[in-house]
Amino acid sequence: MRKLIEYIAQSLVDDPSAVEVREVRNDRNALVLELHVGADDFGKVIGRQGRVAKAMRTLMRAGGTREGRHTSLEIQ
Numbered sequence: 001m002r003k004l005i006e007y008i009a010q011s012l013v014d015d016p017s018a019v020e021v022r023e024v025r026n027d028r029n030a031l032v033l034e035l036h037v038g039a040d041d042f043g044k045v046i047g048r049q050g051r052v053a054k055a056m057r058t059l060m061r062a063g064g065t066r067e068g069r070h071t072s073l074e075i076q
Contacts, residue, residue: 013041
């Protein structure tokens with residue numbers, strides 16, 4: 001899951017070396033991914049009206065359902 005989000009983000013931004021994805025697990029068996037990008041590339045990852053971010057969250061939700069866990073994506 002982490003590799004997929006990292007690949008998508010690196011494909012979208014101008015500076016792929018600034019992309020960082022960290023896994024954070026909370027107490028409810030949920031997977032939270034934190035996506036960090038450069039300040040100039042933040043808008044590219046969010047997309048117009050949040051469409052790109054929503055699509056990445058949908059992919060995560062589908063993958064999480066297959067694994068039987070709740071997932072969430074935080075873009076910072």
